[in-house]
Amino acid sequence: MKKLLLPLLLLSLRVSAQNAQQVHQKAILIDTHNDIISNELITRFDLAKLQDEGNFDLVRAKRGGLDAQIFSIWCGENYGKGAAFAFANREIDSLYALIKRNPGKIALVRNSAELKNAVAHQKLAALIGVEGGHMIEDRMDYIDSLAKRGMCYLTLTWNNSTSWATSARHEVIKKDSLPHLGLTDYGKQIVHHLNKLGVMVDVSHVGERTFYDVLSTTSKPVIASHSCAYSIDPNRRNLKDDQLKALAKNGGVVCVNFYSGFVDSTYNAKVHAFLYQHKAELDSLTQIYHDGDLANIRLNAIYKSQSDKLRPPLSLLIQHINYMVKLIGIDHVGIGSDFDGAESYPLEMDSVSDYPKITAELLKLNYSEKDIDKILGGNVMRVLKANTGK
Numbered sequence: 001m002k003k004l005l006l007p008l009l010l011l012s013l014r015v016s017a018q019n020a021q022q023v024h025q026k027a028i029l030i031d032t033h034n035d036i037i038s039n040e041l042i043t044r045f046d047l048a049k050l051q052d053e054g055n056f057d058l059v060r061a062k063r064g065g066l067d068a069q070i071f072s073i074w075c076g077e078n079y080g081k082g083a084a085f086a087f088a089n090r091e092i093d094s095l096y097a098l099i100k101r102n103p104g105k106i107a108l109v110r111n112s113a114e115l116k117n118a119v120a121h122q123k124l125a126a127l128i129g130v131e132g133g134h135m136i137e138d139r140m141d142y143i144d145s146l147a148k149r150g151m152c153y154l155t156l157t158w159n160n161s162t163s164w165a166t167s168a169r170h171e172v173i174k175k176d177s178l179p180h181l182g183l184t185d186y187g188k189q190i191v192h193h194l195n196k197l198g199v200m201v202d203v204s205h206v207g208e209r210t211f212y213d214v215l216s217t218t219s220k221p222v223i224a225s226h227s228c229a230y231s232i233d234p235n236r237r238n239l240k241d242d243q244l245k246a247l248a249k250n251g252g253v254v255c256v257n258f259y260s261g262f263v264d265s266t267y268n269a270k271v272h273a274f275l276y277q278h279k280a281e282l283d284s285l286t287q288i289y290h291d292g293d294l295a296n297i298r299l300n301a302i303y304k305s306q307s308d309k310l311r312p313p314l315s316l317l318i319q320h321i322n323y324m325v326k327l328i329g330i331d332h333v334g335i336g337s338d339f340d341g342a343e344s345y346p347l348e349m350d351s352v353s354d355y356p357k358i359t360a361e362l363l364k365l366n367y368s369e370k371d372i373d374k375i376l377g378g379n380v381m382r383v384l385k386a387n388t389g390k
């Protein structure tokens with residue numbers, strides 16, 4: 001009897017691995033947040049070729065069954081008026097150039113119909129998400145211009161607030177000294193304008209007050225393009241249960257962020273000791289890259305074996321997905337990795353080639369193929385269509 005058990009077990013493991021691959025490749029996978037375009041560390045690479053650094057290139061995207069990527073257009077708060085909008089356009093230029101160089105592999109899309117068409121032609125559908133309201137420099141005509149170039153969402157704030165919306169960081173650390181809290185009247189006009197143009201309103205990074213102001217203003221379902229569950233990791237960038245429930249009521253979608261700091265509540269304490277140990281190098285890297293986040297990504301790459309020990313298990317990332325599905329239902333959860341925007345992701349999640357592992361884990365939790373389709377892309381597609389009309 002015992003002799004038979006091992007081959008049977010191996011056979012069933014192989015069948016389930018094959019099944020996971022089939023389910024994964026059949027689904028349309030949309031990742032709603034990737035920072036490769038704004039990551040100056042790696043834009044020197046040819047993204048059409050396989051890279052051994054960073055999390056994204058077109059070769060690994062194909063392997064991972066990635067069908068559509070919303071590329072983040074981002075700059076830090078040090079880019080003020082007269083610089084931020086120009087920088088956003090430079091980044092969009094570089095995405096356009098990537099597409100022009102690889103017409104057989106990647107295509108710019110603006111709505112769900114164009115997205116499906118690109119997928120049918122075996123191309124990666126590229127969408128543009130602008131991360132940070134400061135990039136519109138308080139001007140409605142800049143929103144029009146970015147929308148014309150393909151912006152599918154505007155993240156109302158990054159970590160910094162704008163003159164019309166307060167960020168999660170500021171609502172927590174500057175609560176008593178903010179000139180305003182939440183959305184101003186002008187902020188509400190911006191939300192209406194985005195609704196009119198068919199641009200999704202992204203509520204990742206915004207403060208709780210702004211979040212609820214947006215939900216009482218918008219006429220369309222919103223997206224949280226890269227956020228996790230606060231109940232599992234109480235980080236101000238994550239969404240509390242009541243926020244998740246309100247987002248579901250709005251018909252929106254929350255796309256789970258893979259960053260270790262938003263997945264694992266113990267990560268920040270662990271990484272603090274690591275950064276303290278390498279403080280001198282981090283300071284020099286920050287001078288080289290003019291950006292603390294990019295310096296941190298580089299530092300973690302240099303000390304890979306040490307930083308690997310700080311990564312949470314993949315199961316914790318899956319726990320965020322499962323928790324949110326159980327709390328707000330299967331129709332409101334998606335994938336927004338934040339790849340190439342952070343220094344650490346859960347173990348086994350090294351790049352865009354690793355998405356099939358999520359499908360395999362969800363199958364182990366008895367999620368149906370239909371449910372997995374929704375999480376991988378169906379829910380985002382619905383919200384995109386509700387905003388663009390196509």
Ligand SMILES: [Zn+2]
Nearest residue numbers: 131205226341
């Ligand atoms: Zn972000």
